[in-house]
Amino acid sequence: MQRKLILASPLLEITISRLCQELIENHQDFTDSVILGLQPRGILFAERIHQELLKATGVNIPLGRLDATFYRDDYRRRDPVSPNATKVPFLIEGKKVILVDDVLATGRMVRAALDAMTAFGRPEKVELCVLIDRIYSRDLPINPDYIGKKVNTLETEKVLVEWKEQGHDEDRIWLIPVK
Amino acid sequence: MLSTRHLLGIKDLTLEDIELIMKTAQEFKDVLNRPIKKVPSLRDVTIANVFFENSTRTRLSFELAEKRLSADTINFSASGSSVKKGETLLDTVNNILAMKVDMIVMRHASPGAPHFLSKHIKANIVNAGDGTHEHPTQALLDSFSMREKLGDLAGKKIAIIGDILHSRVALSNIFALQKQGAEITLCGPTTLIPRHITELGVKVSHNVKETLKWCDVANVLRIQLERQQIKYFPSLREYSLYFGISKQMLDELDKEIVLMHPGPINRGVELTSDAADSHHSIILDQVENGVAVRMAVLYLLAAQN
Numbered sequence: 001m002q003r004k005l006i007l008a009s010p011l012l013e014i015t016i017s018r019l020c021q022e023l024i025e026n027h028q029d030f031t032d033s034v035i036l037g038l039q040p041r042g043i044l045f046a047e048r049i050h051q052e053l054l055k056a057t058g059v060n061i062p063l064g065r066l067d068a069t070f071y072r073d074d075y076r077r078r079d080p081v082s083p084n085a086t087k088v089p090f091l092i093e094g095k096k097v098i099l100v101d102d103v104l105a106t107g108r109m110v111r112a113a114l115d116a117m118t119a120f121g122r123p124e125k126v127e128l129c130v131l132i133d134r135i136y137s138r139d140l141p142i143n144p145d146y147i148g149k150k151v152n153t154l155e156t157e158k159v160l161v162e163w164k165e166q167g168h169d170e171d172r173i174w175l176i177p178v179k
Numbered sequence: 180m181l182s183t184r185h186l187l188g189i190k191d192l193t194l195e196d197i198e199l200i201m202k203t204a205q206e207f208k209d210v211l212n213r214p215i216k217k218v219p220s221l222r223d224v225t226i227a228n229v230f231f232e233n234s235t236r237t238r239l240s241f242e243l244a245e246k247r248l249s250a251d252t253i254n255f256s257a258s259g260s261s262v263k264k265g266e267t268l269l270d271t272v273n274n275i276l277a278m279k280v281d282m283i284v285m286r287h288a289s290p291g292a293p294h295f296l297s298k299h300i301k302a303n304i305v306n307a308g309d310g311t312h313e314h315p316t317q318a319l320l321d322s323f324s325m326r327e328k329l330g331d332l333a334g335k336k337i338a339i340i341g342d343i344l345h346s347r348v349a350l351s352n353i354f355a356l357q358k359q360g361a362e363i364t365l366c367g368p369t370t371l372i373p374r375h376i377t378e379l380g381v382k383v384s385h386n387v388k389e390t391l392k393w394c395d396v397a398n399v400l401r402i403q404l405e406r407q408q409i410k411y412f413p414s415l416r417e418y419s420l421y422f423g424i425s426k427q428m429l430d431e432l433d434k435e436i437v438l439m440h441p442g443p444i445n446r447g448v449e450l451t452s453d454a455a456d457s458h459h460s461i462i463l464d465q466v467e468n469g470v471a472v473r474m475a476v477l478y479l480l481a482a483q484n
Contacts, residue, residue, distance in 0.1 A: 070219070085206065
């Protein structure tokens with residue numbers, strides 16, 4: 001099976017800017033809003049959203065990186081995932097948290113992230129923003145509030161996100177077969 | 180993933196294992212600096228702390244590490260147990276394991292006790308000190324603390340000063356530091372340096388001042404009077420005169436060195452009080468890092484079932 005391109009420039013930029021417009025619609029001046037990128041792969045997407053919102057609104061929204069490895073419920077049941085740095089240099093007590101990840105599939109990582117977040121306070125509200133939503137792959141009742149693109153995938157497929165920041169020529173999102 | 184199911188000694192670890200433990204420990208150190216210091220990673224794991232020898236720091240540190248990982252813990256100490264009635268080590272441990280325990284953290288006075296156990300039981304074993312042999316988690320936390328101060332340890336000069344003969348900390352540190360590419364000099368009276376230790380590729384010195392001038396880190400060990408059945412030196416006063424380290428000696432050096440001690444300190448013997456409490460000393464950082472490093476070890480070993 002070949003890899004299949006599912007999203008690339010210029011549609012990708014349009015998608016990101018549409019997500020930002022939706023965020024602006026709901027958060028307006030972003031008082032009390034914070035962005036949390038989910039480690040490891042949600043970070044670059046969270047940074048894009050952050051930059052785009054800075055350009056559009058002039059507001060520098062606090063941006064953190066959250067690693068939920070230690071909170072996963074499948075530890076010891078599959079190959080261990082090595083942890084990444086958590087950098088949340090602010091308290092999320094009473095804040096509106098925008099949780100950002102690149103791909104949403106089973107929802108287990110998001111569940112773990114909701115758990116991990118409580119170490120930094122009790123947020124007033126948590127919203128989920130994903131670039132790719134793998135519909136019909138969910139193990140848990142978790143749904144995103146902001147969706148870049150919905151993709152119907154098989155279990156034998158995987159979504160691969162490539163960013164320029166990682167050294168790729170273009171931002172591209174692929175659907176690839178899993179061996 | 181670690182290359183081993185048990186942490187019996189540093190000797191069995193690869194450099195990749197050490198790097199993985201260091202990286203994981205760094206993330207746990209972050210966790211420990213948060214308002215809520217607990218993660219749920221090991222909530223389905225039960226750990227028994229089996230201590231056949233006295234301990235304050237190590238035992239508290241392991242217990243705290245286990246609690247921060249949400250593991251269930253039970254504690255066992257030899258005094259006041261059936262060991263006094265003549266139960267064997269294997270029987271004692273098998274009885275503990277029959278209560279559905281997943282991991283054993285053990286300290287024992289006999290070198291090799293955890294290695295023996297690892298051949299007979301299924302649970303993961305962490306050696307918390309076996310006689311005068313190894314104390315792997317202490318060496319790992321020492322390396323972690325040195326790396327915080329100095330960065331990469333390759334080519335760094337580390338002195339281990341004091342009672343090398345009776346020290347499990349020394350042997351584990353030698354293995355750990357050599358794997359990370361550091362140079363090592365052991366310093367102490369001839370009677371407290373094991374014969375043939377230079378076979379391991381370490382240098383030996385009997386001059387503390389020279390050693391301090393040479394090193395980037397001085398890891399000072401305790402004189403273990405409880406293990407010394409014969410006199411290895413005339414008196415504690417004479418030992419401290421020749422091998423004790425004072426703040427003045429550290430201040431006279433033309434560079435900053437890092438002073439470490441695994442504890443408990445015999446103040447006035449191997450270190451004077453002003454040296455132990457000086458800005459050179461990272462003794463309390465070592466204790467702090469101990470919890471994070473032990474969390475990393477337990478976390479990584481728990482995945483090995």
